[in-house]
Every structure is written in structure tokens, then in C-alpha cells.
Amino acid sequence: MTAIKICGLTTPETLDAALDAGADFVGAVVFPQSPRHIVPDRAARLFERARGRAKIVAVTVDAEDALLDEIARTLKPDFIQLHGAETPVRAERARAVTGAGMIKALPIRRGDDFAAADEWDYHADHLMFDAKPPEGAVLPGGVGHRFDWTLLGDRVFRHPWFLAGGLNPDNVGEALRITGAPMVDVSSGVESAPGVKDAGRIAAFIQNARRT
Numbered sequence: 332m333t334a335i336k337i338c339g340l341t342t343p344e345t346l347d348a349a350l351d352a353g354a355d356f357v358g359a360v361v362f363p364q365s366p367r368h369i370v371p372d373r374a375a376r377l378f379e380r381a382r383g384r385a386k387i388v389a390v391t392v393d394a395e396d397a398l399l400d401e402i403a404r405t406l407k408p409d410f411i412q413l414h415g416a417e418t419p420v421r422a423e424r425a426r427a428v429t430g431a432g433m434i435k436a437l438p439i440r441r442g443d444d445f446a447a448a449d450e451w452d453y454h455a456d457h458l459m460f461d462a463k464p465p466e467g468a469v470l471p472g473g474v475g476h477r478f479d480w481t482l483l484g485d486r487v488f489r490h491p492w493f494l495a496g497g498l499n500p501d502n503v504g505e506a507l508r509i510t511g512a513p514m515v516d517v518s519s520g521v522e523s524a525p526g527v528k529d530a531g532r533i534a535a536f537i538q539n540a541r542r543t
């Protein structure tokens with residue numbers, strides 16, 4: 332069965348919508364430039380209701396040790412998602428500081444962007460293939476951009492991997508049919524406005540992904 336991550340949750344109502352619909356991973360974005368930013372202390376109080384029901388993911392972008400340490404002490408995530416330009420050395424440091432599993436997002440625009448996966452596959456527990464944002468974009472993710480899913484072809488990776496970028500309730504079925512992704516991740520596609528999650532769209536996304 333496809334594993335599903337709902338990312339950028341900031342309210343109890345929408346977190347409950349994700350949990351009740353059967354999300355496997357729920358994500359807190361700790362990145363001040365994001366409309367979904369939540370400080371670690373508040374994330375810890377919000378996400379406590381998810382513990383044991385879904386894996387808790389802290390999404391970070393080139394985070395310093397101090398922030399990683401704060402996230403580890405407060406939120407205690409099951410996974411740290413690295414969504415910036417981290418190196419494998421920094422990623423191993425993030426793993427050591429947090430004691431959490433690691434998801435590494437790789438930006439994809441063309442087929443040769445998958446080359447980075449060869450090395451990262453040996454460091455990350457899960458790779459996440461997300462669309463490369465347009466030049467000058469403030470956010471490295473969460474912008475609803477998708478890449479050409481056929482680029483995945485019949486590539487094989489060591490661990491189950493996430494497809495992300497521009498997914499929504501209407502296209503997740505097609506995305507799964509084309510890519511055979513074992514895991515999917517969504518943020519802006521289940522919102523009514525940037526940073527405003529929609530319980531109905533969360534439920535529809537999970538239902539449509541499961542149906543496929």
C-alpha cells in the first residue's frame with residue numbers, strides 16, 4: 332500500500348483530518364520563510380496527538396546544529412527531512428544530533444538530476460524526489476511545482492522513496508500509475524490558500540491515493 336505524508340500541518344483540526352484519514356507520515360515545517368512555518372515548541376505540543384498513529388517528520392532547510400538540537404529536544408520527530416542543499420556530511424551530522432531517521436529531498440527538473448540519488452541512497456532512509464523550484468524562488472518546496480513524472484522511468488532505489496511536488500487530490504492517481512511511487516508527499520495541493528490546510532482536500536488526497 333502506498334505510504335502517504337501530509338506536510339505543513341499547523342492546526343489540530345487539519346492534523347486530525349490527516350490522522351483520521353490514515354496518513355502514515357505527518358510533517359511540521361520548521362523554516363521561517365514558509366507560510367507553514369511552526370516553531371519547534373509549538374510543533375511539539377500540536378504533534379503529540381500524532382505520536383504512535385503516524386510518523387512525525389520535521390522538515391528543515393539547511394538547519395544549523397542549534398535548531399536541529401531544539402527540534403530533537405522538543406518535537407522528538409521520527410524523521411528529519413532535509414530539504415535544502417545539505418551535503419552527506421551535514422546529513423550524517425543531522426542524524427547524530429537528532430537521533431531521527433532521515434528523509435533527503437532531491438530537486439528534479441531533468442533526468443540527470445537523479446544522479447545525486449546514487450550517493451544519497453547510502454545515507455538517507457528515504458529519498459524524496461521533488462520538483463526543482465523556479466530560479467529565484469524563496470522556498471525550495473511547498474510551491475506546487477511538479478516535474479515530468481516519466482523521468483523516473485524504471486529507476487530503482489535502495490529504499491522506498493517519496494514522490495513530491497505539485498501533487499493534489501486530482502492528480503495523485505495518475506502520478507501513482509505513471510511512477511509506481513511507494514510513497515507520496517503533499518503540501519500545497521491540500522490547501523485552500525498558502526499555508527491554510529483544507530480537511531476535505533486532505534481526506535480526498537488520501538482516499539484517491541489509496542484507491543490507486
Ligand SMILES: O=C(O)c1ccccc1N[C@@H]1O[C@H](COP(=O)(O)O)[C@@H](O)[C@H]1O
Pocket residue numbers: 338339358360362365366367390391392414461470471472473474475476495496497498516517518519520
Ligand atoms: O511546504 C513548505 O512550505 C516547505 C518549505 C520548505 C521546504 C519544503 C517544504 N515543503 C515540502 O515540499 C513538498 C512539496 O510541496 P508541494 O506539495 O508541491 O506544495 C512538500 O510535500 C514538503 O515536503
